[in-house]
Amino acid sequence: MLTFGKKKTAEYVRSLNKKRKTAQIPATITWKKQKYSVVSIGAGALKKVTVGKNVTKIKSKAFFGYKKLTRLNLKTKKLTKKSIGKQAFAKINKKCIIKAPQNKKKLYNNLIH
Secondary structure, eight states: OEEEOTTSEEEEOOOSOTTOOEEEEOSEEEETTEEEEEEEEOSOOOSEEEEOTTOOEEOTTSSTTOTTOOEEEEOOSOOOTTTBOTTTTTTOOTTOEEEOOTTTHHHHHHHHO
């Protein structure tokens, strides 16, 4: 499920399939012949998540308490300390494996763990 913004941006909110165990959050989506950049993630993450390269924001508590989150693949290079909301990754699985671009790996690990 996605929500759409005025500037042709979208936010990933959750999967419509409640039994789904994994999610891939794309860089862009097309809806009614319009292309939208997926730029943020709301609440509703799953066990294995791939975050697209255009994501610039992860909102507060987006992944809060997801003990089943075991793998987080961050393709984006656009996240900063200010663009990751408070407690976005609080109380996730301590063994969660984080994959990130080489030049952002240390920063992302520090922000998430």
